[in-house]
Amino acid sequence: MLPLSLLKTAQNHPMLVELKNGETYNGNLVSCDNWMNINLKDVICTSRDGDKFWRMPECYIRGSTIKYLRLPDEVIDLVKEEVVARGRGRGENRGRGGPPRGRGGPGRGFGGRGRGGGGPGGGRGGPGRGGMKKKEGFK
Amino acid sequence: MSNTLESYVNHLVSVITVDGRNIVGTLKGFDQAVNLIMDECHERVYSSHRGVEQVILGLYVVRGDNVALIGEVDEDLDTRLDLENIRAEPLNECKT
Numbered sequence: 001m002l003p004l005s006l007l008k009t010a011q012n013h014p015m016l017v018e019l020k021n022g023e024t025y026n027g028n029l030v031s032c033d034n035w036m037n038i039n040l041k042d043v044i045c046t047s048r049d050g051d052k053f054w055r056m057p058e059c060y061i062r063g064s065t066i067k068y069l070r071l072p073d074e075v076i077d078l079v080k081e082e083v084v085a086r087g088r089g090r091g092e093n094r095g096r097g098g099p100p101r102g103r104g105g106p107g108r109g110f111g112g113r114g115r116g117g118g119g120p121g122g123g124r125g126g127p128g129r130g131g132m133k134k135k136e137g138f139k
Numbered sequence: 140m141s142n143t144l145e146s147y148v149n150h151l152v153s154v155i156t157v158d159g160r161n162i163v164g165t166l167k168g169f170d171q172a173v174n175l176i177m178d179e180c181h182e183r184v185y186s187s188h189r190g191v192e193q194v195i196l197g198l199y200v201v202r203g204d205n206v207a208l209i210g211e212v213d214e215d216l217d218t219r220l221d222l223e224n225i226r227a228e229p230l231n232e233c234k235t
Contacts, residue, residue, distance in 0.1 A: 001168035003176050003200050020205075036174070036202065069200040076167065076178055076198055 001079055007032045007069070009079045015040075016070040017061060022048030025059065036063030144169045147211050152177075154201065155208040159230035161185070162196070163212065173203030183222075185230075190223035207233055 010029050017025045017038070027040030038061050045054040147166045154162045154175065164180025177199045184192040 001176060002170050003168055003174040004170065006168065006176050006200060063202075064204070066202050067205050068202060070196065071198045071200065073178075073198050076176075 004032070004034060004036065006075065006079055007036070009082055010071050010075045013072055013075055015072070018067045019061070019065045020067045025061065027059070030058070036066060037061065038063070144209065147209065151212040151214050151217065153210045153212050154206060155230065156201070156205045157207050157233040159232045164199070173206050175201045175206065177201060185227040187226050187228050191225050193222065
C-alpha cells in the first residue's frame, strides 16, 4: 500500500500532523497531492513547547515540512475496502469487454476499421502509409 | 535480487528516525521516497537509569526525509525482551 494512497483515503478524517519544526496541526484532511502537500480544515495549531495554541478555519501545509502524520486507526481498514471495491468493478468490465475486443466492434476506433476492410490507411498500407514516408526536400 | 522494503511489508520493523527516536510497528506500505506506513506502532524510549518506556502511537505515516534506518524485528525475540531491565543511552539526532 502506498503512503500517498493511504492519505488520499484519509480525506475528511481527522489527523495530527507534526512538522519538522515541532509544531503540531490537528484538523480534518481536505485534500493532498503527490508531494504530500495537504489542506486541513478546522485546525488547531500547537507550538513546539505545547504552550501556544492557534485556531484557524483552514490551513495549507507544504509536504516537505512534514515530519509525520498520525491517522485514526480505522483509515487503514477503509483502504482495504477501496481496493476490494475497485478490483470488483474492474473485473465486471473485463468480462463484458471480451467479444468487442476480438471483433473490433463499432465505436472501437482504428482497431475495428483496420481488421474489417481497411478504411483509408487502415492496415493495408493505403496511399501514403505503410512504413516511413520520406519527405521531399528534407535533406 | 531486489533491494526494496517489499520483504518487510506486514512484518514488524524497527525504524530509527533522524532525531534519534526508535519506532517499532508493522510496516504496511512504503514508496520510493521511503515514506512509510506504520501500523500499531509505538515509540521505545531508552534511558540509562530507567527501563524502556513504550509510548503507543497507532497508525502513522512517516515521511521518508526523517527515516535513518529500518530493520526487521524477530517478533519471537522481541516478545522475550525484558524491557523493564534494559538500560541504554538514548540516541542522538543525525548531524547533517
